[in-house]
Amino acid sequence: MYDLIIIGAGPAGLTAGLYCGRYKLNTLILEKVSCGGQIVLSSGIENFPGFPGGISTQELIERFKKQVDLLGVNIVSEEVSAIEKGSGNYLVRTESNIYPVKTIIIACGALPQRLGVKGEEVLIGRGVSYCATCDGPLFKNKEIVVVGGGDKALEEAIFLTKYAKKVTIIHRRKEFRAAGVLQDKAKNNHGIEFIMDTVVEEISGENKVEKIKIKDIIKNTKSELACQGVFIFAGITPGTGFLKNQLNLNQLGFIITDENLKTSLEGVFACGDCRQKELYQVINACSEGAEAAYAAQKYLLEKK
Amino acid sequence: MYDLIIIGAGPAGLTAGLYCGRYKLNTLILEKVSCGGQIVLSSGIENFPGFPGGISTQELIERFKKQVDLLGVNIVSEEVSAIEKGSGNYLVRTESNIYPVKTIIIACGALPQRLGVKGEEVLIGRGVSYCATCDGPLFKNKEIVVVGGGDKALEEAIFLTKYAKKVTIIHRRKEFRAAGVLQDKAKNNHGIEFIMDTVVEEISGENKVEKIKIKDIIKNTKSELACQGVFIFAGITPGTGFLKNQLNLNQLGFIITDENLKTSLEGVFACGDCRQKELYQVINACSEGAEAAYAAQKYLLEKK
Numbered sequence: 001m002y003d004l005i006i007i008g009a010g011p012a013g014l015t016a017g018l019y020c021g022r023y024k025l026n027t028l029i030l031e032k033v034s035c036g037g038q039i040v041l042s043s044g045i046e047n048f049p050g051f052p053g054g055i056s057t058q059e060l061i062e063r064f065k066k067q068v069d070l071l072g073v074n075i076v077s078e079e080v081s082a083i084e085k086g087s088g089n090y091l092v093r094t095e096s097n098i099y100p101v102k103t104i105i106i107a108c109g110a111l112p113q114r115l116g117v118k119g120e121e122v123l124i125g126r127g128v129s130y131c132a133t134c135d136g137p138l139f140k141n142k143e144i145v146v147v148g149g150g151d152k153a154l155e156e157a158i159f160l161t162k163y164a165k166k167v168t169i170i171h172r173r174k175e176f177r178a179a180g181v182l183q184d185k186a187k188n189n190h191g192i193e194f195i196m197d198t199v200v201e202e203i204s205g206e207n208k209v210e211k212i213k214i215k216d217i218i219k220n221t222k223s224e225l226a227c228q229g230v231f232i233f234a235g236i237t238p239g240t241g242f243l244k245n246q247l248n249l250n251q252l253g254f255i256i257t258d259e260n261l262k263t264s265l266e267g268v269f270a271c272g273d274c275r276q277k278e279l280y281q282v283i284n285a286c287s288e289g290a291e292a293a294y295a296a297q298k299y300l301l302e303k304k
Numbered sequence: 305m306y307d308l309i310i311i312g313a314g315p316a317g318l319t320a321g322l323y324c325g326r327y328k329l330n331t332l333i334l335e336k337v338s339c340g341g342q343i344v345l346s347s348g349i350e351n352f353p354g355f356p357g358g359i360s361t362q363e364l365i366e367r368f369k370k371q372v373d374l375l376g377v378n379i380v381s382e383e384v385s386a387i388e389k390g391s392g393n394y395l396v397r398t399e400s401n402i403y404p405v406k407t408i409i410i411a412c413g414a415l416p417q418r419l420g421v422k423g424e425e426v427l428i429g430r431g432v433s434y435c436a437t438c439d440g441p442l443f444k445n446k447e448i449v450v451v452g453g454g455d456k457a458l459e460e461a462i463f464l465t466k467y468a469k470k471v472t473i474i475h476r477r478k479e480f481r482a483a484g485v486l487q488d489k490a491k492n493n494h495g496i497e498f499i500m501d502t503v504v505e506e507i508s509g510e511n512k513v514e515k516i517k518i519k520d521i522i523k524n525t526k527s528e529l530a531c532q533g534v535f536i537f538a539g540i541t542p543g544t545g546f547l548k549n550q551l552n553l554n555q556l557g558f559i560i561t562d563e564n565l566k567t568s569l570e571g572v573f574a575c576g577d578c579r580q581k582e583l584y585q586v587i588n589a590c591s592e593g594a595e596a597a598y599a600a601q602k603y604l605l606e607k608k
Contacts, residue, residue, distance in 0.1 A: 011353070014353065015353045015587065018351060018353060019351065019483075021485070022350075022351060022483040022484070022485045022486070023483050023484050023485075024483070024484025024485055024487075024488070025484075046326075047322060047323065047326060047594075048354065049315070049318065049319045049322060049367075049368050049371060049590045049593075050352065050354055050355070050359075050364060050367045050368065050371075051354070051367065051371070052367055052370040052371040052373075052374055053371075053374070055354075060354060063353075063354045063355065063356055064353050064354065066356040067353065067354075067355070067356040067357075069356075070356055070357070071485070179323075179326040179327050179328070180326070180327050180328025180329075181325070181326045181327075181328055181375070182326070183328075184328070259563050260582060278564060278595065278598070278599075279594065279595050279598050281591075281594055283319065283587075283590050283591050283594050284591045284594060284595065286353045286587050286591065287585075287587050287588045287590065287591030287592075288591075289353075290351075290583065290585055290587050290588060291582065291583050291588065294582070294583050295582075
């Protein structure tokens with residue numbers, strides 16, 4: 001029996017794996033897709049301490065993974081469908097296995113949030129995208145709209161100017177939330193235009209995106225904008241569907257923990273973007289991975 | 305006037321600087337000694353995510369610092385003697401300046417704790433040390449005692465076997481607190497011996513360390529051990545003396561914050577090892593630096 005299963009192999013799960021490996025806990029990491037989580041949806045990261053000038057997210061994740069590999073912690077590709085209370089332990093169910101385990105760290109992360117407008121779902125992969133790194137190169141010399149006002153929206157808009165003829169950022173507020181340096185970079189980039197105080201109401205096109213309907217929420221006027229791509233950066237939604245009714249989640253599905261990362265289930269801890277918290281950065285996810293590992297090994301010691 | 309002063313340039317202060325720089329806050333970092341804080345007292349670090357196989361602490365700090373430099377954030381070498389409430393702002397006093405400032409992040413870190421036994425103070429620098437990296441090379445072919453049972457004690461004991469003829473770890477408990485991989489490494493190292501359940505009662509020698517008196521606390525027996533070096537890793541004590549009576553500290557002097565890193569003074573935040581918390585790791589300090597920066601910029605926005 002494993003001492004501990006970590007669900008998810010993004011920055012939080014991999015750092016938890018690093019610490020659990022160093023604690024010499026018999027640890028298994030389960031990841032449904034591939035290592036990295038959301039950060040691989042971005043091309044690079046500039047604000048992870050230790051990498052002046054930035055690092056590609058692929059390389060950063062490779063480094064995290066190698067550090068875990070060196071400790072002999074297994075990472076297995078299986079999707080967790082449920083966690084259940086067994087007799088004195090937990091059971092972690094995947095499509096192909098049932099793992100009995102003493103303690104669990106949930107680091108299942110989050111995914112980009114849908115905008116929730118007409119035409120969005122049907123045009124995903126046909127011009128609607130949530131990942132500039134993945135889909136940017138498909139939009140050479142095209143006109144792109146970026147929706148959002150946070151760090152990620154501006155970072156990705158800047159990145160997309162490498163490919164697109166024009167990038168228009170549409171943001172529902174008067175000001176961006178993004179870091180000042182990113183705002184400067186975007187404003188100094190001649191490939192980017194800005195439409196503020198404006199929301200997207202519909203995305204449309206025959207087989208692929210052709211235009212969007214937008215609304216200026218101050219003037220209360222509507223208009224249309226021709227474009228071939230719509231990149232949406234409207235926040236995140238946690239991948240916690242498999243936990244429903246099993247532990248305390250908030251209304252949006254984020255896991256509620258105390259400050260030591262304990263969930264409402266004894267011996268189950270959560271860290272990273274699946275957790276209700278203030279700041280969703282890679283450095284915070286890593287830190288919480290270490291904290292969850294520490295809490296889990298302490299729990300195991302006390303349980304003995 | 306600066307928007308923000310960060311007191312301390314260890315991992316927490318430098319990451320706060322990185323984030324404040326990216327927020328484009330007019331930021332000054334004040335550091336009394338040199339960048340790095342406590343981590344430069346260790347030679348290397350293996351558990352900072354992103355560096356498989358480990359990295360020297362000097363290089364890691366250089367990387368943190370370069371990332372801050374690239375953003376144009378100033379790091380100035382001045383010791384803060386007090387923070388005071390001014391009219392609508394704070395005043396940060398150093399030996400040579402008084403800086404008015406809107407908000408403050410305290411990241412002043414901690415220093416190694418004294419053991420508090422007879423002979424310790426007088427023999428500092430004469431065989432008593434708190435820094436294996438600094439002083440290890442002075443003990444070639446000597447007999448060294450390492451006092452402590454945490455990660456740092458074992459890491460440093462392993463490091464000291466590079467120089468010493470023999471390293472004896474003395475720990476007051478039956479078991480080490482250190483991570484399992486470190487315990488294995490230490491136990492497999494033929495240069496290291498172990499004396500458990502034992503405390504050091506006195507360090508003595510004419511002009512330099514010659515021997516220590518120890519006591520087995522189970523058998524209640526006393527004995528002496530000849531040695532030329534005593535390396536003490538008995539925890540940390542925060543560098544918060546200049547804050548006494550100004551904000552809430554716990555009994556040991558660690559700063560009490562809420563989970564958003566607010567101190568008892570409005571607009572003053574704290575992060576890293578100077579703070580009362582569960583886990584004192586570099587990755588946590590960095591994460592808290594980012595969180596404190598986020599909280600400070602939010603405070604400045606709301607104050608506007």
